[in-house]
Amino acid sequence: MDLVQLQRQLVDYKTSLYNEGFLDEQFTQLQELQDENNPDFVVEVVSLFFEDSERLLNELTKALEQQSVDFKRVDAHVHQLKGSSSSIGAQRVQKVCIAFRNYCEEQNIEGCVKCLQQVRHEYSLVKTKLESMFQLQQQILSAGGSIPM
């Protein structure tokens, strides 16, 4: 596939991510912070997010499996996840986290479990999407082109 087509594909893909609510303006802000001094800023932040989220999700799973659930801890983790996702603009994940926190406040175990599943689902979706986007970017860069903003 030639360069122009790749670039157009990337643009369309990104637009679809925004339209479907996977990403919001915060992600655009991140892209603006990337410059010659920080050429891989976005990739770094996103990778950090992936790491952080995996860890948090594992912690959450463990915490909710307990006999007596420590809602304070759960809330703390969810808060962290919410913070991370809003920092990079993973809108859908953030929204689910907000709902998750409400259930924590109500101390509703089933709600929390359901939310956890939802969070996992949304997280894996956004992760796949972002990874394929980075792949496309990589293809364009190796073909000698530049990333269209």
Add this chain to the structure above:
Amino acid sequence: MDSSCNCIEPQWPPDDLLMKYQYISDFFIALAYFSIPLELIYFVKKSAVFPYRWVIVQFGAFIVLCGTTHLINLWTFTLHTRTVAMVMMTAKVFTAVVSCVTALMLVHIIPDLLSVKTRELFLKNKAAELDREMGLIRTQEETGRHVRMLTHEIRSTLDRHTILKTTLVELGRTLALEECALWMPTRTGLELQLSYTLRQQNPVGYTVPIHLPVINQVFSSSHAVKISPNCPVARIRPAGKYMPGEVVAARVPLLHLSNFHINDWPELSTKRYALMVLMLPSDSARQWHVHELELVEVVADQVAVALSHAAILEESMRARDLLMEQNVALDLARREAEMAIRARNDFLAVLNHEMRTPMHAIIALSSLLQETELTPEQRLMVETILKSSNLLSTLINDVLDLSRLEDGSLQLDLGTFNLYVVFREVLNLIKPIASVKKLHVSLNLAPDLPEYAIGDEMRLMQTILNVVGNAVKFSKDGSITITAFVAKAELLSDSRNPEFFPVPSDNHFYLRVQVKDSGIGISPQDLPKLFTKFAQNQSTATQNSGGSGLGLAICKRFVNLMEGHIWIESEGLGKGSTAIFMVKLGIPERLNESKLAFMPKVPPNHGPTAFPGLKVLVMDENGVSRKVTKGLLVHLGCDVTMVSSSEECLRVVSNEHKVVFMDFCTPGMDGYEIAIRMHEKFTKRHERPIIVALTGNTDKVTKESCMRVGMDGVILKPVSLDKMRSVLSDLLEHRVLFEAI
């Protein structure tokens, strides 16, 4: 005789023939008497308006009774019974009564009837009279209508010939004329020329002398006058066999503007007339009626008006054409002038350039020459060469400047500059020369003089330099004082120049500079000539006085451009002089020096390093969001230190860090406490970094509590790049920022 017969015998014996005739007559009388009322009734019934019905009834009764009497009489001729006699008697009595009553009645009625008749006659007369008047009115109205129509036709055009032609045609039609003609006065005014006729298409140009008695008669009367068909003006048609119709002539006043030819003959009366001649058809036995004459008069007047309108139109058209021509000529002249100016400017520019180059060479080489080993004579010669070439160079510059100033193509280069610096530079430039001449120069700047002003720095300096230079030039010893201050309102208007009404406004002020010298002074008669170019003071044309006399003229132009005024005061020769000028300068908005050193405000589109090297501490437990915040700040050029806990924060923070960004929404992390601790750590305000909380909480409680613990600011997450930039600049300026939550 029978005594049983109760009959009455007639008085006279019956005579047979007599009786027969009487008998027949009575019969007919009776018949007539019966039929008359019937007829009366019949006809009265037919007519609806008979007012005396009851009279008719009376009359009818009377007649009927008479008839009855005569009828009954028929029986009395022969022997008749008493009954008949009785009946006869009754009838007669009744008849008598009715007749008497009728007779009495008629006494009253007949005068009435007679008067009715009189009234009828009177009314008939009146009706006839009204008829006549109606006829008159109708004819007048007809006339009026014709006049209106004619006028309309005449006025509907502004073309002279059409007007006249239409007049004649319409008149001819309306009045059913055989011929009508218009005689116009010729240029000389001594003859009348046949100009237009109705039937004959080409008037022959036939002329008639104007002073004929008949013509005078017509001209002196404002009415249409009947003239003889044999007079020269009326003899236009070949005489026919028949009786020529009546002819009428009317004068048409030619108003001044409507003269066909320019009227410049003073001996003629101011009123010129044309003659309109109208002829009724021959052998038609028609007469000129009064209303027709009136019509003619009215038409004549209307024609006069229409003609004057046409003339006015012609005039204005001519004037407009003339103006257009003049316009074109002026345009051409202007373009030529512009070309001339451009040519001159080009010439001057070329001249300037071409002259400067060799000038430059001469000056440069002469100064170089000065540096070498020279004999005193040679030195003197070189110095003279240098001086002369400097002079020439100045002259070239001045001439170019002046020519540009003169045709107004010079415009000021406005900019913000330091006023004090300008004066100091002038001082520095003039000090060496002044010290050579042992002159003492002092500069007094008023304390309220603004440091910065908006104006043309170069030209202002040139002006001050020129004025001060003159002061130095024309002083042999003594001192020169330069004073500069802001002109106050009372001193602004100067009696010397009453048109100079300077009005200070909010963003302008008037700079007044006075240069006083103790030099040779100026005599009063020379004062006005000072600012005219090339005029030199003859008495001071010494060796030392350089300059072509252009300097002050140029200064004056500059000062005028700056909406100011310049003049020189002197008490006389040998008493020194003071040059004073005032110029209008603008006041710059921000008089902050530091702002002028850098950009006045950090523009949002400036490069990423808007805060170069600003030391910032970021505290955030969340790795991702910490990284993002760091990325933001690094992008803005800050030097970022990251900590992930409050203890670390308190440990690491120092007074080098200008700002501390704290992520505030982590539960369990007591941001308040950190703030309090920080306040404790840095007791002096200027040492303490600005503490800013980053929070996603959008409630007032958070904000208030932040304020309470002494945070300097609260920002809502997410923070965009532009927001971070503006936040930082506001923080650094005001040291406090509480975003509206």
